[in-house]
Amino acid sequence: MGSSQTRRMPVMADVAREAGVSHQTVSRVLNEHPNVRSETRTRVLEAIDKLGYRRNLVARALVTKHSRTLGVVSFDTTLYGPASTVYGIEQAARAAGYFVSIVSLKSIDRDGVRDALDYLADQGVDGIVVVAPQRSAAQTLADLAPGVPTVAVEGGEAGDVSVVCVDQVEGGRLATEHLLSLGHETVWHVRGPSDWLEAEGRVAGWRAALAQAGLGAPEPLAGDWSPRSGYEAGRSLASMAGVSAVFVANDQMALGVLRAFSEQGVKVPDQVSVVGFDDIPESEFFSPPLTTIRQDFDAVGRNSIEVLLRQIEGEGSHACERLVVPPSFVARASTARV
Amino acid sequence: MGSSQTRRMPVMADVAREAGVSHQTVSRVLNEHPNVRSETRTRVLEAIDKLGYRRNLVARALVTKHSRTLGVVSFDTTLYGPASTVYGIEQAARAAGYFVSIVSLKSIDRDGVRDALDYLADQGVDGIVVVAPQRSAAQTLADLAPGVPTVAVEGGEAGDVSVVCVDQVEGGRLATEHLLSLGHETVWHVRGPSDWLEAEGRVAGWRAALAQAGLGAPEPLAGDWSPRSGYEAGRSLASMAGVSAVFVANDQMALGVLRAFSEQGVKVPDQVSVVGFDDIPESEFFSPPLTTIRQDFDAVGRNSIEVLLRQIEGEGSHACERLVVPPSFVARASTARV
DNA sequence: GGACCCATTGTTAACGTTCACAGTCTTCCC
């Protein structure tokens, strides 16, 4: 009894002995090979159960060269967008029988991405998803062209890697067109950091919608996604004349804008209409509830795993895919007819 | 040239041949064994560089029985708290040279936790961190007493596993004492789901502070952490007489409460003071900016890895640790003297 | 009834590392 703690884990050979077969037959049962007599199978399964045997996946990986592990590289998983995407990825991967190994970067410089990729490659992952919304990360990825199948999420114009993303331009357009349709003369924009592809896309959509309405675009205000930067942009906007509609590039900054307006006595939506982007769970309860553009992060995560698995399992065909998920418009109380 | 793509990855034996030594010497160089002549070392390193050799960690793991991978089991990494904790864990683990394999559960039933643990054990992780704020998860963990070193984050009164957590009772006390010190007659509470240890702790702190002031506790309102549940609790509170101070168990619900009050024309903090919990990045920009209790999730993540590594590396001593991180009070504009 | 096919099982050899042990060659001390 005292030594039962120390007794080593049973291996395939132990099961084989117990069941009176060869270890290879045990392997066949475990891998659901068709040609095993059902009586034999039963005997093996009983032995497995009796001994509490669990297959050693490391040994398996050594010989098959497949670890059934996927790597995820992401920037700051504290943010709602990346967190939700990674969550979707993890769910989909596990459903497909893959483990998920994650690397969160605090800054997205070229070396950081390269290191993360090397790190995961060392671990022997079968594929990698890079949640890389910055231009620099996408660029690095294209340059690296790693030996492992890779998918970029929000990865810009694909060089040699597959991409899954939300149609940011369309999102920017939806937001802007909504505001214009309410009769606003023009739409101001609080944008995200210039290195971010998502920020660029939303700016482009906003510009396009204005152009289509025959309007020029005012100078966008720069933010960094944080509520604070939105707050500062909001103070600027509050002090300007003729601002009646603002499209803010994410909900967190929109919160800051709303706060600044509230402090300055600017009524939303009576005096100014505001549209955000992302539809974070909080948006519905802002004051006022925020009209916004919803991104289906879950779908993005799921799709990226689908694309990646296609790439892993159908080795030959490098049909570098590009999958675009449409955004949707969510009407709430922060916008009103002029 | 055509076959250079197909050329297999070099292995230790290739490096050995190139450098004119045995594979074991290569291994020694890689593992920084002291007894290698520096000239030999140089020769080996050059060979490694020339061939672009990378050590196969799977083979290494097979023989050493250590994968240098840590498993993380977490509930809904979309929430700010778990996401931040996992982020801290990942950073600390990587700094210590460990990979992180993650499993996000959508529900925390007994089977879910057990499956996740089994799943990670199969993968051969060296240790596991369970971010398990629910009583049921903590209980399961204690029962399972797995073969792998394990740390529970927010895991309640430790049975047989180490625990790292924030002092929730102290947090609840801080919030309540602050409100009482402003002269409020009593403090109402919107609590979290009853299965959550964090919710229980905050309730306990609130009760304790009221008791210390010689006050009985009114019936707490039940929420589920979501802004919507806070909103509903807020509507109830707004319709009640004599409510002048509310301690809400997290910031998201506090947002809902603020929204409900605003709709009902209840002024915060003039008529009612509100305190939240967590200090999410948005809180500072609520209307009004939210007074709250800050949890240092980053420290929790770092500490849990420290405890886990101590447990992994110092095999023998099962000194089941319990590490408590203090919360801190953050004063903003949602509370005022009565 | 002989050739052949297929289902079922076993045997042996990888996979790429580290561990245990056995050398060989210095060096140093009495």
Added chain:
DNA sequence: GGGAAGACTGTGAACGTTAACAATGGGTCC
């Protein structure tokens, strides 16, 4: 100068699985 200690290196055998091939036995088809 003999011996021991230590530095350095090599040899063979694990680790636990799957892959490749061989072997057995029963059935089918002409």
